[in-house]
Structures are given as C-alpha cells and as structure tokens.
Amino acid sequence: MKFKSTFIILLVTAIFLSCEEDVSFDFEHEPRLCLNCILNPDSAVITASLSLSKMLDTINEIKTVNDAEILLYEEENLLGRFSHAGNGKFKLNKVPVSGKTYRITVDSEEYGKISASTIVPNKPEITWSKDTVGYDQYNLLRYNLNVQIHDKQGKNNYWLFSTAISRGIKGGGGGGVVLNAPFADTFNRRYEIEEKYGFMHYYQIRLSDEGYDGQILDFIIPDLVPANEYRAKHILNASEHYDKYIKTSILYKLNEESDLPFNEPVQIYSNIENGFGIFGACSISTIVL
Structure with missing residues (x-):
C-alpha cells in the first residue's frame, strides 16, 4: 500500500514538472516549387500558377516563380509550352480533350524540376x-x-x-x-x-x-x-x-x-x-x- 502511495505521488509530480517544461522545435524549411493547374475541356486557355512553398506559421507573402519553363504533353506528344503572363501565372492556348492523359513538367534553373500527370474525365450527363x-x-x-x-x-x-x-x-x-x-x-x-x-x-x-x-x-x-x-x-x-x-x-x-x-x-x-x-x-x- 505504501508502494502504491509513493508511486502515485511520484507520477503526479512528474506530470506537473513535465507541464512546466518548455519544449521548442526548430524545423528548417527548404522552399520547393508549388504548381497549381486544372484542365477543363470547356476552357480554351489553360492557366498554371507557380510559387514557392512556405511554412504554415509564417506570415510572409507567397513568393511567385516567374523564370521556369512549363511544358504540357498530351499522351506522349508535346502539346505546347506555357507563356509567362506575370506574377507567377503561365498560360497555354490549348483545349484539353476528355479521356486523354496529360503530363506537365516544370523546369526552374534555381529550384529544380517537378512533374505530374492526370486524365481528363468525361462531362457529366x-x-x-x-x-x-x-x-x-x-x-x-x-x-x-x-x-x-x-x-x-x-x-x-x-x-x-x-x-x-x-x-x-x-x-x-x-x-x-x-x-x-x-x-x-x-x-x-x-x-x-x-x-x-x-x-x-x-x-x-x-x-x-x-x-x-x-x-x-x-x-x-x-x-x-x-x-x-x-x-x-x-x-x-x-x-x-x-x-x-x-x-x-x-x-x-x-x-x-x-x-x-x-x-x-x-x-x-x-x-x-x-x-x-x-x-x-x-x-x-x-x-x-
């Protein structure tokens, strides 16, 4: 019984001491390219936006990237090269087709290369x-x-x-x-x-x-x-x-x-x-x- 009482006292003491201890974490965030691009067969212009990632708890503005080369492929064929439209925006005057597979590549001399693929779905009937x-x-x-x-x-x-x-x-x-x-x-x-x-x-x-x-x-x-x-x-x-x-x-x-x-x-x-x-x-x- 004495052992139980001593154990409880030590446990409670440890809990309160741990609550008072300051713990800090130092995470280093390396900015990486962030691409947003949605294909839609009803639109004759494809828009892509390119920026750098940032930590969630930072209040600085999002930094756009303007010096990258962005290419779009339809199946295995090059469909076009995006033109820079300012402020991290890139545009391509092409119409995607439902049922086809598309791949996008981004090449930035400073921040490296990224890519992704998607299939355009059919229009809901x-x-x-x-x-x-x-x-x-x-x-x-x-x-x-x-x-x-x-x-x-x-x-x-x-x-x-x-x-x-x-x-x-x-x-x-x-x-x-x-x-x-x-x-x-x-x-x-x-x-x-x-x-x-x-x-x-x-x-x-x-x-x-x-x-x-x-x-x-x-x-x-x-x-x-x-x-x-x-x-x-x-x-x-x-x-x-x-x-x-x-x-x-x-x-x-x-x-x-x-x-x-x-x-x-x-x-x-x-x-x-x-x-x-x-x-x-x-x-x-x-x-x-």
Whole structure:
C-alpha cells in the first residue's frame, strides 16, 4: 500500500514538472516549387500558377516563380509550352480533350524540376426538372430541383456546388447545401436541427458512384427560390487527384473554422512529384436556375 502511495505521488509530480517544461522545435524549411493547374475541356486557355512553398506559421507573402519553363504533353506528344503572363501565372492556348492523359513538367534553373500527370474525365450527363412546392415568407415561389446524373461505367468523382451573382459580384462554393441522398459523402456533413433533414453539407457535396457504377444517381435539391440575378448549380466530374485535393481542402477549411482545440491536422493532397500543389482535371455540367 505504501508502494502504491509513493508511486502515485511520484507520477503526479512528474506530470506537473513535465507541464512546466518548455519544449521548442526548430524545423528548417527548404522552399520547393508549388504548381497549381486544372484542365477543363470547356476552357480554351489553360492557366498554371507557380510559387514557392512556405511554412504554415509564417506570415510572409507567397513568393511567385516567374523564370521556369512549363511544358504540357498530351499522351506522349508535346502539346505546347506555357507563356509567362506575370506574377507567377503561365498560360497555354490549348483545349484539353476528355479521356486523354496529360503530363506537365516544370523546369526552374534555381529550384529544380517537378512533374505530374492526370486524365481528363468525361462531362457529366445530366437531366433535370423543377417541381413547385409553394411560396416562402416573402411570397416568392419555392421549388424542388430534381436532378439525375447518368453515370458512365468506371469510377467517377462528382461534386455539387453553386454559383450566383449578387449585386454584380459573382461568387460561389461556400455556405451550406442541403441534400439527402445515399451516395452523398458525409465527410463535411454537420448536424443542423433547423434544416430540412437535420443536417447540412458545407462548401460542396461529394457524390460517389461507388455501388452505383453505370446507374442513374437521382436526387432532389429542396426548397430553392428563384432570384433576379444569375444563379446556377454545377455538377463537376473530377479526376482522381483533383477529387482528393478538393476533399482535403474542404477538410482543412472546416478544421480552421472549428472551435474544437484538438482537431486532427489535415494535409492537403498533392500529386506533384518533387514539389507541392495539384495538377488535375475536371468537366462540368451546369443547371441555370
């Protein structure tokens, strides 16, 4: 019994002493190239941005890189060389094609070489319709939006997001979205008792065709109110790498906004060899409300 008492006293003392000890870590960060480039068959201009990585706890501005050579290959053939557009931006006037594989290479005399590959996914095939459900408190018409994604064979990574023009300013991708569907990913779902289904998805909704491959993904976006300015819903089909990048980026944002002090750190996904960033692709179908 005496041994137990002595052990407890020593243990408590050790805990308090360890809490008072200052521990510092000295991490050296070697800047590496950070590339961001997303291919989209609906765009006639491909844009790439190039900068240097920095430590998360530093407040200095991001340093852009302007002296690199950036090449894009379609399958095994050189498609073109990006031209410098200033402030770390590079542009190439080419249109990527769905189903083809692309590889990008970056060569900087000062910071070395990086590269990455991606496959451009097919444009989502969708149908949609509206069902009037009544009027809101301001006597504005409310309706449900019925959407069907006609999934093609093979893995597809769909994302649902919104854009709108308010007072002449276009924005989107933020806020919350209400959707109740078995194929909706729940990673960014938060319980909100005042919402229609008792929960909400923040920023975007990821729709997986896992278990629904080659089928119709049928769902309803409820209680929409038309606006005088532009509003739209978008179904984005993301390449494998871009899909992971979007998901981890949303997790990172949710982590930053959370009040919980012990959230697990989130590492934003990157597919850049010898560097950081994302080289991905997407195809988008749009529903103008």
